[in-house]
Amino acid sequence: MEFTLKTFIFYGFALITIASALAVVTVRNIVHAAFALMVTLFGVAGLYVFLQADFLAATQVIVYVGGILVLILFGVMMTSGRLEMRIHIERGQLLLGGGISLALLMLLLTVIANTPKWENLTDDGTAFEPTTKRIGELILNEKFLLPFEVASVLLLVALIGAALISRKEVRD
Amino acid sequence: MPEIFSEGFFPNINLQDETNWATDFVQEVIIPRLPEVVAGHFSVELGTILVMLVCAGIFVAVVPLLPLVLVLAERKVAARFQNRTGPMRVGPWGTLQTLADGIKLIFKEDYIPPQGDKLLFLLAPYIIFACSFAVFAAIPFGQGILVSDFNIGIFYIMAISSVIVMGVIMAGWSSNSKWSLLGSLRSAAQIVSYEIPLGLSILTVVMLVESLGMKQIVASQDGGIFTWLIFRSPFTFIAFFIFFISSIAEVNRTPFDLPEAESEIVAGFHTEYSGMRFALFFIAEYANMFAVSAIGVTLFLGGWQGVLPGYDFLGGFPGFVIKTLGLVFLMMWLRWTLPRLRVDQLMNLCWKYFIPISFFNILGTGVWGLIFEKDDVWSIGISCVIIYVGLISAYAVAGRSLARKPEPQPSSV
Numbered sequence: 001m002e003f004t005l006k007t008f009i010f011y012g013f014a015l016i017t018i019a020s021a022l023a024v025v026t027v028r029n030i031v032h033a034a035f036a037l038m039v040t041l042f043g044v045a046g047l048y049v050f051l052q053a054d055f056l057a058a059t060q061v062i063v064y065v066g067g068i069l070v071l072i073l074f075g076v077m078m079t080s081g082r083l084e085m086r087i088h089i090e091r092g093q094l095l096l097g098g099g100i101s102l103a104l105l106m107l108l109l110t111v112i113a114n115t116p117k118w119e120n121l122t123d124d125g126t127a128f129e130p131t132t133k134r135i136g137e138l139i140l141n142e143k144f145l146l147p148f149e150v151a152s153v154l155l156l157v158a159l160i161g162a163a164l165i166s167r168k169e170v171r172d
Numbered sequence: 173m174p175e176i177f178s179e180g181f182f183p184n185i186n187l188q189d190e191t192n193w194a195t196d197f198v199q200e201v202i203i204p205r206l207p208e209v210v211a212g213h214f215s216v217e218l219g220t221i222l223v224m225l226v227c228a229g230i231f232v233a234v235v236p237l238l239p240l241v242l243v244l245a246e247r248k249v250a251a252r253f254q255n256r257t258g259p260m261r262v263g264p265w266g267t268l269q270t271l272a273d274g275i276k277l278i279f280k281e282d283y284i285p286p287q288g289d290k291l292l293f294l295l296a297p298y299i300i301f302a303c304s305f306a307v308f309a310a311i312p313f314g315q316g317i318l319v320s321d322f323n324i325g326i327f328y329i330m331a332i333s334s335v336i337v338m339g340v341i342m343a344g345w346s347s348n349s350k351w352s353l354l355g356s357l358r359s360a361a362q363i364v365s366y367e368i369p370l371g372l373s374i375l376t377v378v379m380l381v382e383s384l385g386m387k388q389i390v391a392s393q394d395g396g397i398f399t400w401l402i403f404r405s406p407f408t409f410i411a412f413f414i415f416f417i418s419s420i421a422e423v424n425r426t427p428f429d430l431p432e433a434e435s436e437i438v439a440g441f442h443t444e445y446s447g448m449r450f451a452l453f454f455i456a457e458y459a460n461m462f463a464v465s466a467i468g469v470t471l472f473l474g475g476w477q478g479v480l481p482g483y484d485f486l487g488g489f490p491g492f493v494i495k496t497l498g499l500v501f502l503m504m505w506l507r508w509t510l511p512r513l514r515v516d517q518l519m520n521l522c523w524k525y526f527i528p529i530s531f532f533n534i535l536g537t538g539v540w541g542l543i544f545e546k547d548d549v550w551s552i553g554i555s556c557v558i559i560y561v562g563l564i565s566a567y568a569v570a571g572r573s574l575a576r577k578p579e580p581q582p583s584s585v
Contacts, residue, residue, distance in 0.1 A: 031345060035292065038338055054324050058331040066334025066367070070360055073341050077353065130323040132384060 010050055017043030030076050041065050055132045232305060239458035243270045246504050253508040280447035285348055292346035297452040299339035304456040306332045307463045312386050314476045314489035325386035326374055329467060337363045340441050347444035355440025359424060359431030365522045366421040372530035373411035376537045377401050377471045390475035398552050400474040406558040407536040412472040414526050419464035426507040433512060465499035
């Protein structure tokens with residue numbers, strides 16, 4: 001395998017992603033875990049850039065880091081006080097969880113084995129093609145219009161529901 | 173393209189080219205100048221990275237000078253608004269005051285709260301600083317003066333600036349202080365809320381231009397002042413004001429400065445910071461102010477395009493900076509004119525006015541795009557007439573109703 005600068009940067013991103021993902025599950029402090037998750041999401045966004053999916057990378061950052069992670073941290077801060085969590089694990093849970101994880105690992109490994117190598121993907125000489133136009137056409141013209149609209153209506157319903165539940169009844 | 177880039181030291185480089193300018197620079201400028209022995213072994217990729225790093229270094233060294241000027245300008249503007257003279261002692265007319273303050277901050281003690289979270293406390297200023305500066309990479313300062321021509325330009329800017337919230341939360345939480353935490357929570361709520369009308373008003377521009385790239389957005393406004401996107405349709409005219417007000421909220425300035433309201437929570441999320449770390453927040457704040465103004469100019473006010481078609485008046489790099497500083501001055505003006513909003517007013521403004529108006533704007537822009545062809549001269553004329561009539565009627569109606577209506581009482585939340 002030719003060791004170019006591209007491979008170097010790729011492994012840099014991969015290392016950042018995996019190391020911070022490990023930190024997310026091993027660190028005891030919840031806030032630290034949340035910020036490690038931020039690094040993981042950034043790493044994944046970097047990998048998306050390598051796959052020439054620029055729009056997806058920016059969406060990843062804007063939705064997960066700017067939105068969902070902020071919400072998670074909001075929740076953690078509101079319940080401040082007990083940040084060090086020691087979770088008691090039963091043997092049965094350990095076996096079940098381990099089994100499921102192992103199955104997932106096997107699944108991912110088969111997918112990886114059956115996918116063409118990424119070096120061949122990036123070095124075949126095709127020019128970079130902007131993805132935004134294609135994504136827009138697929139969402140609004142072809143087969144993904146219905147799922148897209150259903151998802152947006154679902155989110156709207158969830159938003160209204162959340163507002164209704166959290167609202168305080170005002171008596172005049 | 174500016175003259176300095178086309179001749180002499182930089183031969184044959186078209187900075188507007190779609191390919192990577194740093195690679196071109198390495199291949200056409202550096203390698204021919206290297207000695208024969210070295211040139212053969214010189215890696216173009218490594219050279220590209222080095223050139224980019226050097227440029228980034230220059231950038232990070234130069235841009236902090238901007239706050240140096242802006243802080244002084246802010247103090248002078250404030251002084252004029254309050255019938256004072258402002259800083260006058262250091263240097264002629266006090267022009268070196270910020271430099272003196274900066275030197276003072278460098279020598280101050282770097283205090284770290286012992287009960288706080290040390291790692292996050294040290295990390296937070298850098299996240300905010302880095303994100304504030306990463307935004308500048310996608311702003312076209314003039315023809316060919318653009319660090320990186322992303323296909324998704326404006327979307328990248330939104331993504332990067334949404335990460336600033338994380339830095340604010342990090343700073344507020346790790347300080348282990350009530351005021352810091354309250355300030356950062358307020359800031360996060362405010363920024364997350366105002367990002368929605370901001371994004372929606374940017375969307376109206378993107379719908380008209382049919383591109384997310386900053387270069388294409390500027391290129392579509394090249395026919396003088398009436399082809400600037402703010403006048404292109406009545407909806408972008410409204411969108412500009414929503415964009416501008418929301419971006420003032422995004423950078424936490426008065427009248428939206430609840431996250432650092434001095435009279436309520438000391439200094440908000442950076443209460444516990446001192447010395448150079450505090451200075452980093454300060455620089456980032458002013459850099460942000462400049463950045464959002466520059467984005468506003470690029471999206472709505474023609475970017476580096478001049479006022480008249482074909483002439484360079486108010487165009488190019490100087491014109492861009494003048495327009496941007498104009499918006500910055502507007503921000504300062506608002507800061508020293510308006511009182512701070514209450515929390516309920518802040519949220520009412522965003523959710524009950526800006527977001528519905530923005531949705532209406534998007535609908536209207538869609539209809540506008542269906543009626544008129546792209547770059548139709550008639551559409552610009554009609555839009556200017558509608559804006560003019562709309563402004564006059566809004567002035568008449570709003571003036572009359574605002575004069576009578578009493579201020580609503582705060583709801584019991």
